[in-house]
Amino acid sequence: MALALQTFPTVKDANAALKAAGTRYLGGGTLVVRAANEGDVSVSGLVMSTDPALSAIAAAGGKVRIGASVTMAAIARHPDLGPLAKAARAVGGPAIRNMATVGGNLFAPAPYGDFAVALLALDAAVGTEDGELPIETFLARRDGSRSIVTSVSFTLPKADGFRFLKVSRVKPKGVSVLSIAAVLEQAADGTVSSARIALGCMADRPMRAKAAEKALKGKKLDQNGIAAALAAATEGIAPITDPIASAWYRAEVLPIHLGRLLLA
Ligand SMILES: Cc1cc2nc3c(=O)[nH]c(=O)nc-3n(C[C@H](O)[C@H](O)[C@H](O)COP(=O)(O)OP(=O)(O)OC[C@H]3O[C@@H](n4cnc5c(N)ncnc54)[C@H](O)[C@@H]3O)c2cc1C
Structure with missing residues (x-):
């Protein structure tokens, strides 16, 4: 199926064009063009803006x-x-x-x-x-x-305050079994003063590990200090199942990888 691509110098005009049924915005196209090529008939036209x-x-x-x-x-x-x-x-x-x-x-x-x-x-x-x-x-x-x-x-986080980990089975460019990102702030005594932890593959979109964040507050980033956060890590998750891993497997390995990230 032929795909019409409309390009606009301003975001405003591109937004107006996106109101037409079947149109999708074109970023890099790695997903939306692939979907159209694979027969996704919901995509009939692409819109993009060249606004610098x-x-x-x-x-x-x-x-x-x-x-x-x-x-x-x-x-x-x-x-x-x-x-x-x-x-x-x-x-x-x-x-x-x-x-x-x-x-x-x-x-x-x-x-x-x-x-x-x-x-x-x-x-x-x-x-x-x-x-x-x-x-x-x-x-x-x-x-x-x-x-x-x-x-x-x-x-921008301090280099040592931001941690990111992706687990995949095909190295170096396989899709995620899971990914975790954390922004951690520590007081002078090493205890965690604030924690924001995000998880990938633990739902259909990125989600926060709020129970783990709460359990980390006031704790040191050592084996004992992170134990409660690891126990709480799976609270509220609904991992995906795909050919890479089952929801069960993803939930099983989440605390292990979160532990590695926090102790890193
Ligand atoms: C072989 C392969 C491997 C991949 N590996 C990974 C991976 O390891 N990790 C990962 O995260 N992703 C991966 N992806 C998925 C994808 O490449 C990325 O998520 C990428 O960032 C999607 O961006 P894009 O610009 O290509 O999106 P597009 O395909 O252009 O768009 C995707 C969707 O987002 C919408 N969209 C795009 N930009 C905007 C915008 N500015 N405003 C509103 N809507 C917008 C589109 O309309 C479309 O619905 C992989 C894809 C492929 C094909």
């Missing part, structure tokens, strides 16, 4: 704004985004990373969405023409979203 702000990265004073069309490869090599390089490199192989955008990753269903897991731990704000939404709210509502995501913004 969509491809810009701004990092100053500890604040970061990444345009939605920025690719994983661009993030991985950006000198000011070092703490995020590991999460960007976790997305596919080099060819995929050259195409895969931040905006598209926010919509990618599990087992995809590894970079969105990092953004959820970072408490990013997701920008559209109408303003910004906390990423947690955005993810909860994304199925009904028809607006173009323009950017993600967040405070």
Whole structure:
């Protein structure tokens, strides 16, 4: 089936074109073009915007704004985004990373969405023409979203305060069994003063491990200190089952990998 592609210089015009039935926004196309090629008849046309702000990265004073069309490869090599390089490199192989955008990753269903897991731990704000939404709210509502995501913004974590781990069975570029991202702050005595932990593949989209976050507060990052968080890690999860792993397996190994991340 032929796919019509409409390109607009402004996000406003592209948003207007997206109102037509069957149209989808085109990021890097690694998912939406594949779906159309595989016969997804719900996609009849693609819309994109060439607004330069969509491809810009701004990092100053500890604040970061990444345009939605920025690719994983661009993030991985950006000198000011070092703490995020590991999460960007976790997305596919080099060819995929050259195409895969931040905006598209926010919509990618599990087992995809590894970079969105990092953004959820970072408490990013997701920008559209109408303003910004906390990423947690955005993810909860994304199925009904028809607006173009323009950017993600967040405070850059200290290199030692941000941790990311992806577990896959096919190295180096297999899809996730699970992914975990954590932003941890520690007081002078080493106890955790704040924790934000995000999980991938533990639902159809990235989710927070809120019970584990709570259990970590005031605890040291040692075997005893993290025990309660590991026991609470599976609270509220509904892991996916796919050819890579069953929901049961994913739930079994989550505390093990969370433990490794916290003790790293
Ligand atoms: C072989 C292969 C391996 C992969 N491995 C991984 C992996 O390891 N980890 C991982 O996370 N993902 C992986 N993916 C999935 C995918 O490549 C990434 O999730 C990527 O970030 C999706 O971005 P995209 O720009 O290609 O999205 P697209 O395919 O362009 O779009 C995906 C969806 O998001 C919507 N969308 C895109 N951008 C916007 C926007 N700015 N505003 C509103 N809607 C938008 C589209 O309309 C579409 O519905 C893989 C894909 C393939 C084919």
